[in-house]
Amino acid sequence: MTSVPADLRPQAGASPAWPRRLAGLAGLLMSRVLTMCVVELQKMAHDRTELLIRAIQPALWLLIFGETFTRLRAIPTGNVPYLDYLTPGILAQSALFVAIFYGIQIIWDRDAGILARLLVTPTPRAALVAGKAFASGMRALVQAVVVLVLAALLGVRLTTNPLLLLGTAGFVVLGSAFFCCLSITIAGLVLSRERLMGIGQAITMPLFFASNALYPVGLMPDWLQALNRANPLGYEVDALRGLLIGTPAHILLDLAVLAASAVAMIGIAAALLGRLAR
Amino acid sequence: MQQTPAVKCRGIRYSFGQTLAVAGVDLEVAAGTVFGLLGPNGAGKTTVIRMITTLLATKVGTIEVFGVDVARNKLQARRLIGYVPQQPSADKDLSVRENVTLFARLFDVPRAQRRVAVDDALESVGLLDMAGKTAAALSGGMIRRLELAQALVSAPRLLVLDEPTVGLDPGGRAAVWERIGEVKDRTGMTVLVTTHYMDEADQHCDEVALMHRGLVHGLGTPHDLKASLGPEATLDDVFLAVAGESYGSPGSFGSPGPNGRFGSGRRP
Numbered sequence: 001m002t003s004v005p006a007d008l009r010p011q012a013g014a015s016p017a018w019p020r021r022l023a024g025l026a027g028l029l030m031s032r033v034l035t036m037c038v039v040e041l042q043k044m045a046h047d048r049t050e051l052l053i054r055a056i057q058p059a060l061w062l063l064i065f066g067e068t069f070t071r072l073r074a075i076p077t078g079n080v081p082y083l084d085y086l087t088p089g090i091l092a093q094s095a096l097f098v099a100i101f102y103g104i105q106i107i108w109d110r111d112a113g114i115l116a117r118l119l120v121t122p123t124p125r126a127a128l129v130a131g132k133a134f135a136s137g138m139r140a141l142v143q144a145v146v147v148l149v150l151a152a153l154l155g156v157r158l159t160t161n162p163l164l165l166l167g168t169a170g171f172v173v174l175g176s177a178f179f180c181c182l183s184i185t186i187a188g189l190v191l192s193r194e195r196l197m198g199i200g201q202a203i204t205m206p207l208f209f210a211s212n213a214l215y216p217v218g219l220m221p222d223w224l225q226a227l228n229r230a231n232p233l234g235y236e237v238d239a240l241r242g243l244l245i246g247t248p249a250h251i252l253l254d255l256a257v258l259a260a261s262a263v264a265m266i267g268i269a270a271a272l273l274g275r276l277a278r
Numbered sequence: 279m280q281q282t283p284a285v286k287c288r289g290i291r292y293s294f295g296q297t298l299a300v301a302g303v304d305l306e307v308a309a310g311t312v313f314g315l316l317g318p319n320g321a322g323k324t325t326v327i328r329m330i331t332t333l334l335a336t337k338v339g340t341i342e343v344f345g346v347d348v349a350r351n352k353l354q355a356r357r358l359i360g361y362v363p364q365q366p367s368a369d370k371d372l373s374v375r376e377n378v379t380l381f382a383r384l385f386d387v388p389r390a391q392r393r394v395a396v397d398d399a400l401e402s403v404g405l406l407d408m409a410g411k412t413a414a415a416l417s418g419g420m421i422r423r424l425e426l427a428q429a430l431v432s433a434p435r436l437l438v439l440d441e442p443t444v445g446l447d448p449g450g451r452a453a454v455w456e457r458i459g460e461v462k463d464r465t466g467m468t469v470l471v472t473t474h475y476m477d478e479a480d481q482h483c484d485e486v487a488l489m490h491r492g493l494v495h496g497l498g499t500p501h502d503l504k505a506s507l508g509p510e511a512t513l514d515d516v517f518l519a520v521a522g523e524s525y526g527s528p529g530s531f532g533s534p535g536p537n538g539r540f541g542s543g544r545r546p
Contacts (some may be wrong), residue, residue, distance in 0.1 A: 035383040043371045046412060113367030117428070120331045120361040121384040122353045277333050278294075 029127045036131030040138045055146045058094040062087065062150060075215050080245060087151040087158070088240035089213030092233055094147055095140035095172050096207065099179035100200050102136045103187030107196060110276045119277050126270040129184060133266060136180035137173030144172045148244075157245065164243045167251075171243070174258045175236035181265035188272025213237050232261045282345045284309045284436050284468035285330055290339035291492075292325050299325040301492035302339070307485075309344070309435075312462060312469040314483035316476070316513075318521040321489040323472040324364065327440050330470070331361045344435055357385065360429030364440040368424045370414040374405055377413055378427050385432030399431040402464075403457050419450025426457055437461075439471040443478060451475070455482055476513040480504075486513075488520045495520045 044051065062083065069075055070082040077085040109115040118128055152158055159165065187196050208214075210227040211234040217225055228234040235254040242249020285307035292300040300322045307313040315323045328334040329348075330341055336349040348355040368377050378396045387395045400406040403423035408416065413424060422442060429437060439458070443451040455478065462469055473479055479486050480500045488496035488503070496503055496516065504511045507519060 031386070032384070035380065038383075039369075039372065039376070039380055042373075042376050043369075046371055046373075111365075112369075113363040113365040114369055116328075116333055116363045117361060117367050117381075117425075118384070119333055120356055120359060121381065122356045122386070123384055124353065274335075 025124070028122075028124070029130060032123050032127040032131040033134045036128075036135040037138045040135035044139065044142060051142060051146065054094070054098065054143055055150070057097065058090045058143075058147045059150055061090045061093070062147070062154060066090070066154070075219070077216065080247060081156075083151075083154060084156045084245050085241070085247075086214065087147070087156045088244050089211075089237050090151075091144050091147050091168075091172065091240055091244075092175060092211075092237045093208055093213055094143050095137075095176045095236075096179050096233060097204065098140045098143055099136045099176040100183050100204050100207075101197070102132065102180040103183035103185075103196050103200070104193050106132065106184050106187050106276065107191070107193045116277060119273075124270075125273045126266055129181060129270045129273060130177075130266050132184065133177035133180045133262070133269075134173060137176040140172050140176035141169055144169070159244055159246065168240055168243045171236055171239045171254070171258065174255075174262055175232065178232050178258060178262040178265055181262065181269040184269040185265065185272055188269065188275045191275065207231060207233050210234075211237055212241075232258055281309050283307060283342075284311075284344060285313075285470060286340075286342045287326070287330070288340045290326070290329060290336060290341060292322075292329060292334060292336075292338070298492055300329070303489075303492070303494055305487060305494060305497075307468060307470055309468050310466050311484040312458075312471065312482055314479040314486040315470065315472045315489060316474065316479055316486050316517060317489035318474065318517075320491075321521070322492040323489050324440055325492075326489070327438055327470070327472055331359055331438055332356060357432070358435045360432060360434030360437045362422075362425045362429050362437075362439045362442055364444065366418070366421045366425070368413040368416075368421050368428065370412065373410055373412050374400065374416070374424055375409040377424060378431050381428040382431045387432060395431050395433075399427040402430060402461055403427045404453075417450070419446050419453055422446060422450065422454050423457060426454070426461075430461060433465065433467075435467055437467055437469045439469065441472055441474075443473065443475060451478065458482070474517075476517050480513040488516065490520050 066083040066086045069086070073082070075082055075085075106115065109118070119125070123131075148158060183196070183200065186199050190196050190199065210224060211231050212220075212228055213233065217228055217234075220228060235257045238249050239251055239254035239258075241247045242251055242254075283306045285305065287303055287305040290300055290303050291298070303322070303326060305326070315326060317323050325334065329336050330343065332348050332352045332355060341348045343355045343358050346355045346358065369380070372380070375396060378399055379392065382392045382395055382399075397406060397409075400409055403426050405420065405423055405427060408420065413421065416424060426442075429439075437458075442458070443454050446454065458469060458471075459482065461467065471483070483500060485497070485499055486503065487494045498506075500513050503516045504513060507515050
């Protein structure tokens with residue numbers, strides 16, 4: 001038997017007070033996000049090879065690019081070894097790569113009829129998008145563990161403070177949520193897997209290179225610094241670097257920008273989700 | 279006292295760009311019945327179903343599901359509906375149990391009752407012994423039954439099935455209808471189904487509506503519709519009479535009687 005949340009039940013005579021209704025919607029949102037995260041973990045448990053395959057690229061960045069540029073000392077990073085400096089950037093990059101193609105899964109879900117069925121459940125579209133967004137965060141988080149273990153094996157001095165690691169997880173999930181919603185937004189605009197794949201590939205590298213993932217902001221020309229300031233990936237890397245290796249960071253600003261960007265992008269993606277259902 | 283209809287559509291229209299898919303449909307589905315929406319491809323059946331299930335917005339006309347206006351109260355309406363779309367929609371990356379549990383969660387089946395509800399739904403479609411297998415390992419007919427379990431786990435009052443047996447072999451079709459019949463008899467739920475298998479509609483539907491070019495051209499019990507063409511007529515003949523133009527011959531079904539019904543118009 002289904003239990004309808006009290007705030008969503010039809011009520012005779014009067015509509016429910018808005019604070020109760022708002023609390024009900026927040027509860028619904030949390031419930032759906034949790035459900036989508038559980039489903040994502042179940043899918044990962046069924047196909048563990050994907051995790052290994054996805055770990056290859058960040059491993060190559062750390063092993064080849066990181067080790068080589070550490071020896072070259074071509075990028076000035078102060079007292080911080082370049083490999084240490086690079087690790088949070090690669091962490092953010094691997095999360096970006098997971099999330100930016102998530103829209104393809106939405107289009108796949110549409111073609112398979114899964115999206116239509118999800119849209120006929122008592123789930124507001126924003127909650128469905130938020131659920132998918134944080135589910136991509138779960139996938140990115142598992143990926144992040146692989147990157148951090150690899151970095152530790154390469155001798156990167158990472159924090160062991162549980163609170164800082166928890167903060168790291170939070171920023172990885174938030175960053176993934178934003179880029180996942182960006183991907184769903186593009187999916188809602190282009191409506192085809194092939195076009196989304198092309199656009200995803202076209203924007204991933206510019207997002208990565210126009211950020212502080214590989215080099216300090218101070219080394220960038222002014223125009224690139226301006227792009228970095230408009231790029232959520234830059235805020236994610238800044239926070240991850242501060243939390244993981246203790247470089248100066250603007251954690252609250254990073255959190256505010258990423259949270260606001262993610263909320264805005266959830267709204268935009270939810271508004272476009274209907275185009276996929278037609 | 280008259281029972282609230284399971285579905286009540288009044289003057290609904292829907293266009294995809296310049297193409298008018300639903301051109302003003304009035305429809306009433308009595309609670310507790312199996313109602314068939316029939317018609318050739320492109321008749322507008324799926325568009326009507328998608329409007330009833332809130333997948334498409336109702337901009338012209340009104341739709342109520344058990345008295346709930348689907349345009350104004352989407353979430354309330356969806357809580358009453360179990361929906362199985364035309365294409366196979368189970369998630370093949372999840373197990374059979376996980377597929378059904380997902381819908382139990384999305385319909386807020388309380389945690390304490392969830393496992394029992396999932397087991398009941400799986401048992402009702404004969405898939406309990408397959409619960410641990412991934413959906414990718416199931417046959418087409420089993421996938422359809424799994425989707426039925428997903429729709430049933432929330433104990434909906436209205437089960438909406440869009441071409442539930444398309445692509446299945448006769449055995450698979452019979453098994454799906456058998457499960458639908460059992461569940462309907464046990465729970466008393468209303469079933470709204472689209473199909474273009476006339477033999478299925480004749481055998482399993484209490485009442486049918488024949489759609490063509492976005493309009494309902496015939497409404498009544500299969501018996502009444504057949505009788506309106508003659509003593510030997512089959513539902514296939516009625517279908518061809520309505521959709522004849524689509525198949526190269528003129529339609530010859532004539533005009534409906536009062537209330538859009540043919541024959542006596544009585545409910546079974």
